[in-house]
Amino acid sequence: xxxxxxxxxxxxxxxxxxxxxxxxxxxxxxxxxxxxxxxxxxxxxxxxxxxxxxxxxxxxxxxxxxxxxxxxxxxxxxxxxxxxxxxxxxxxxxxxxxxxxxxxxxxxxxxxxxxxxxxxxxxxxxxxxxxxxxxxxxxxxxxxxxxxxxxxxxxxxxxxxxxxxxxxxxxxxxxxxxxxxxxxxxxxxxxxxxxxxxxxxxxxxxxxxxxxxxxxxxxxxxxxxxxxxxxxxxxxxxxxxxxxxxxxxxxxxxxxxxxxxxxxxxxxxxxxxxxxxxxxxxxxxxxxxxxxxxxxxxxxxxxxxxxxxxxxxxxxxxxxxxxxxxxxxxxxxxxxxxxxxxxxxxxxxxxxxxxxxxxxxxxxxxxxxxxxxxxxxxxxxxxxxxxxxxxxxxxxxxxxxxxxxxxxxxxxxxxxxxxxxxxxxxxxxxxxxxxxxxxxxxxxxxxxxxxxxxxxxxxxxxxxxxxxxxxxxxxxxxxxxxxxxxxxxxxxxxxxxxxxxxxxxxxxxxxxxxxxxxxxxxxxxxxxxxxxxxxxxxxxxxxxxxxxxxxxxxxxxxxxxxxxxxxxxxxxxxxxxxxxxxxxxxxxxxxxxxxxxxxxxxxxx
Amino acid sequence: xxxxxxxxxxxxxxxxxxxxxxxxxxxxxxxxxxxxxxxxxxxxxxxxxxxxxxxxxxxxxxxxxxxxx
Numbered sequence: 001x002x003x004x005x006x007x008x009x010x011x012x013x014x015x016x017x018x019x020x021x022x023x024x025x026x027x028x029x030x031x032x033x034x035x036x037x038x039x040x041x042x043x044x045x046x047x048x049x050x051x052x053x054x055x056x057x058x059x060x061x062x063x064x065x066x067x068x069x070x071x072x073x074x075x076x077x078x079x080x081x082x083x084x085x086x087x088x089x090x091x092x093x094x095x096x097x098x099x100x101x102x103x104x105x106x107x108x109x110x111x112x113x114x115x116x117x118x119x120x121x122x123x124x125x126x127x128x129x130x131x132x133x134x135x136x137x138x139x140x141x142x143x144x145x146x147x148x149x150x151x152x153x154x155x156x157x158x159x160x161x162x163x164x165x166x167x168x169x170x171x172x173x174x175x176x177x178x179x180x181x182x183x184x185x186x187x188x189x190x191x192x193x194x195x196x197x198x199x200x201x202x203x204x205x206x207x208x209x210x211x212x213x214x215x216x217x218x219x220x221x222x223x224x225x226x227x228x229x230x231x232x233x234x235x236x237x238x239x240x241x242x243x244x245x246x247x248x249x250x251x252x253x254x255x256x257x258x259x260x261x262x263x264x265x266x267x268x269x270x271x272x273x274x275x276x277x278x279x280x281x282x283x284x285x286x287x288x289x290x291x292x293x294x295x296x297x298x299x300x301x302x303x304x305x306x307x308x309x310x311x312x313x314x315x316x317x318x319x320x321x322x323x324x325x326x327x328x329x330x331x332x333x334x335x336x337x338x339x340x341x342x343x344x345x346x347x348x349x350x351x352x353x354x355x356x357x358x359x360x361x362x363x364x365x366x367x368x369x370x371x372x373x374x375x376x377x378x379x380x381x382x383x384x385x386x387x388x389x390x391x392x393x394x395x396x397x398x399x400x401x402x403x404x405x406x407x408x409x410x411x412x413x414x415x416x417x418x419x420x421x422x423x424x425x426x427x428x429x430x431x432x433x434x435x436x437x438x439x440x441x442x443x444x445x446x447x448x449x450x451x452x453x454x455x456x457x458x459x460x461x462x463x464x465x466x467x468x469x470x471x472x473x474x475x476x477x478x479x480x481x482x483x484x485x486x487x488x489x490x491x492x493x494x495x496x497x498x499x500x501x502x503x504x505x506x507x508x509x510x511x512x513x514x515x516x517x518x519x520x521x522x523x524x525x526x527x528x529x530x531x532x533x534x535x536x537x538x539x540x541x542x543x544x545x546x547x548x549x550x551x552x553x554x555x556x557x558x559x560x561x562x563x564x565x566x567x568x569x570x571x572x573x574x575x576x577x578x579x580x581x582x583x584x585x586x587x588x589x590x591x592x593x594x595x596x597x598x599x600x601x602x603x604x605x
Numbered sequence: 606x607x608x609x610x611x612x613x614x615x616x617x618x619x620x621x622x623x624x625x626x627x628x629x630x631x632x633x634x635x636x637x638x639x640x641x642x643x644x645x646x647x648x649x650x651x652x653x654x655x656x657x658x659x660x661x662x663x664x665x666x667x668x669x670x671x672x673x674x
Contacts, residue, residue: 097649098625163652165623181622203627226645228669233645234625266671268663270648277648300673383672484642484667491670501672532627532640 042485046527060211062088063451068219069095072414075440076217083448089179096168099221108430109150109283110143119143129290130423138421149437190246195409196457214451215409222415225387229261231269236539237546239416248405249582251418252394254553256563258293261384287429290332296382297501298325326565386495391432392421403443413439424562474537480527483536504567512551553581607644613658620650
């Protein structure tokens with residue numbers, strides 16, 4: 001394969017003399033834009049760099065398998081170990097330096113000796129801000145356990161350093177917990193109705209991996225559509241999609257995280273957040289907001305993108321606001337100086353949530369607020385975290401207060417669990433990081449208990465063969481769609497303001513038709529030349545299914561509430577929508593959606 | 606173009622391991638920017654590098670899709 005069939009975005013070039021190399025394509029990058037120019041990069045021969053027939057498999061056996069190495073995974077592993085289970089961690093990246101954990105700098109610790117509000121009052125305040133979309137059981141659990149987890153983190157040195165890897169390794173090394181890093185788990189295995197293990201592949205070796213486990217805790221984070229301006233590009237809802245495939249219920253997909261990005265170099269996460277990524281984490285107390293962000297998207301939609309904030313806008317340009325759009329309860333409306341003022345977080349809608357940045361960092365964020373950057377970094381623009389819902393509110397549906405899913409032996413914690421701890425809106429500052437710690441610990445203990453009471457399930461050899469074939473399929477295709485091209489196509493369909501943030505039926509149906517096309521005709525034909533591209537292929541497939549979930553849930557929710565805003569149903573509908581939406585895979589393979597009343601738990605496993 | 610250059614690499618692999626998006630790989634004992642299109646410009650590699658060998662740029666190497674464009 002040479003020349004015209006080379007995929008300049010994802011593929012290697014076999015004949016650099018006659019075809020564009022990756023670097024030369026990048027040089028062209030500024031000159032090409034839009035989906036049409038990406039067309040040539042879509043379908044191509046697969047210049048596979050690996051002899052797939054020589055790939056080997058490594059097997060492990062454990063009581064509790066923790067998938068993910070962020071804040072939730074850390075505590076799940078530690079607490080499962082301390083409860084007596086044999087534990088191992090599988091992480092797509094490295095413990096403490098992948099997912100959103102490295103970028104979350106604020107930790108909410110409810111200290112009863114210092115707080116002026118009771119836990120009852122705190123829970124009620126969150127519920128009022130969240131228009132009752134939060135699950136008060138999980139909101140309370142956050143407050144009750146956050147300080148104990150903070151003290152453990154303190155002991156491990158977490159609050160003393162910018163970079164979380166070393167502090168995270170302190171308790172893991174002390175317990176001798178085995179960790180396999182740069183291992184992407186793509187399949188959960190269920191036998192006779194309960195968890196039997198998981199399977200995936202290594203990035204650095206030409207190997208597949210199977211892990212037999214009595215129980216599993218998914219600490220895989222949430223995800224996005226590999227968006228520009230928010231450091232979530234390694235998270236693609238892997239846990240939710242794996243769990244969905246074996247029968248778990250998924251919730252919270254209609255909500256939208258509202259982090260803002262910058263109009264200049266919008267993909268530069270670090271630059272957009274100022275020096276925040278270099279801060280050491282710190283603790284904060286009760287501070288409940290109703291941080292939308294989606295109101296910025298509404299303003300942009302109504303006034304023409306990107307209102308007064310786009311590239312080339314003078315720094316002293318006057319901002320105009322139009323009426324309407326996503327509603328903030330009057331109690332939680334911010335007052336004070338206009339946007340861009342002293343604390344930067346005031347003057348919604350321009351102030352994006354949460355003020356502190358990813359995971360809820362220090363008040364004010366970079367340069368004192370989302371608008372504080374002026375023209376040097378560009379103005380704050382909505383939609384940086386496209387594809388992500390609200391922290392702790394999308395993911396596996398819990399069937400109890402211990403992070404159990406409806407699949408026996410399968411647990412989830414942190415952003416992989418749709419606990420609705422915060423609700424359909426980001427409420428308590430710093431609760432994202434704290435919630436992951438709290439839920440990780442609880443899920444770890446619950447998974448250890450389950451493992452103590454159940455033997456390992458045997459996984460039939462033919463099942464493993466089938467799964468391995470499916471995992472490696474993109475490497476085996478002689479030709480196919482480049483995962484980066486399919487991802488960019490998905491981004492072009494899903495990320496625009498008028499699809500993802502300001503929703504209406506006709507547009508979402510149109511987007512759904514497109515996503516179904518990707519699901520049915522592109523996902524099955526993704527190609528991969530090496531282990532890196534194999535990862536991209538699986539991530540792309542996960543994003544396609546997540547996009548379908550987001551659209552179907554958003555279509556079903558015929559109201560506007562919290563971070564879900566519909567132009568054709570602008571009001572809260574308390575008569576019909578005091579309910580979450582749970583998504584599961586029907587027997588015929590289609591996505592089925594059902595309401596679950598706010599006050600109810602689904603059926604236990 | 607995202608992660609821009611690596612000069613003075615001592616081969617410790619910290620950047621390879623700390624990159625969430627698998628952008629950097631080892632080649633002949635040195636870190637190499639291998640998949641720049643996947644860089645999310647988060648600077649973790651630069652912050653973990655013990656010898657400040659990594660230089661960053663705020664510009665993405667492929668066209669960027671934003672919600673407001």
